[in-house]
Amino acid sequence: MSTSVLICDDSKFARQQMARAIPQGWDVSLSFAENGQQALEAIKAGKADVTFLDLNMPVMDGYETMQQIRQQDLPTMVLVVSGDVQPEARKRMRELGALDFIAKPVDSGKLNALLRDYGLYDGLGKTRSVSTNTQATSDSEKLDIYREMANVAMGQAGDKLARLLGEFIHLPVPNVNVIAASELRMAVAEIQDRAYVSATSQGFVSEGVGGEALVIFDDADFSRILKLLRYPENDESEGLELEALMDVSNILIGACVNALSEQLGIVFSRNHPSLLGRHCNLDQLLTRNVSRWNEIVAIEIGYTIQSQNIHFDLLLLFPRHAIDGMVSYLTGDRQ
The missing domain is CATH 3.40.1550.10 (CheC-like)
Structure with missing residues (x-):
């Protein structure tokens, strides 16, 4: 059975980078959101067993989104993917219930290791091919x-x-x-x-x-x-x-x-x-x-x-x- 994965980031290029980093051997169905508000709608629709969540976004940022996920007890496992690598940012999101933190730009090897650590993926498949042809x-x-x-x-x-x-x-x-x-x-x-x-x-x-x-x-x-x-x-x-x-x-x-x-x-x-x-x-x-x-x-x-x-x-x-x-x-x- 495939895992529903949501990638939430206001940047199309960042969403492509994240999708490309996901191992090809992991059986997933991908969905995308451009801000936290869209992410909450996707989670409620059952499209996010796992959510990769950016922090700095318009409309609703990652902090606000994580607060809503916690308050509404929404069924998703959140991995933060952000360029904001301050220790305090990591601490705040962990306290709100995020599993872990991935720094941008995403390293596919580190992502694979993190997914294995949380029992989400146990293979060694190739990364996905997502075109960014300029x-x-x-x-x-x-x-x-x-x-x-x-x-x-x-x-x-x-x-x-x-x-x-x-x-x-x-x-x-x-x-x-x-x-x-x-x-x-x-x-x-x-x-x-x-x-x-x-x-x-x-x-x-x-x-x-x-x-x-x-x-x-x-x-x-x-x-x-x-x-x-x-x-x-x-x-x-x-x-x-x-x-x-x-x-x-x-x-x-x-x-x-x-x-x-x-x-x-x-x-x-x-x-x-x-x-x-x-x-x-x-x-x-x-x-x-x-x-x-x-x-x-x-x-x-x-x-x-x-x-x-x-x-x-x-x-x-x-x-x-x-x-x-x-x-x-x-x-x-x-x-």
């Missing part, structure tokens, strides 16, 4: 692949920062847009209401692929950031604020770029980080630094430390033509 991929599907790649990078950067600060970092669904450089300000809606910001930048490049990462801080949050970093409480000088800005930026940008490198199988050369501006408005900051590209792919990630009311943003910026190169690297469709 030749037939639309622009929207390419952006979906791009978003999923950023999601994994975001999670690894959040984990590094969480371990440094000893705080849980709230991670959003990355916001991805293809826009003219002059429209970037309108695309970063999460930063619009901040009167004054400070920011750093670091460029990175490999053969055929390059971009720039910006970390933008709300100036009003600096005193709380200094406290988390355990800097002297009575010293909030410009020098310490700059040091804090560089420390957090190096962690976020370094972890993101390293995660991109691992996913793409390439090595990026990075420039030295530079200060873009201090105590300036967002329009001034962005206008000065992206005008060299006519059209850009902009990925906005808003990190939040809710317990401290701290917000900062990471912007990954690429020239428009880079998206095809990165999709080709990620899917293996290279000439």
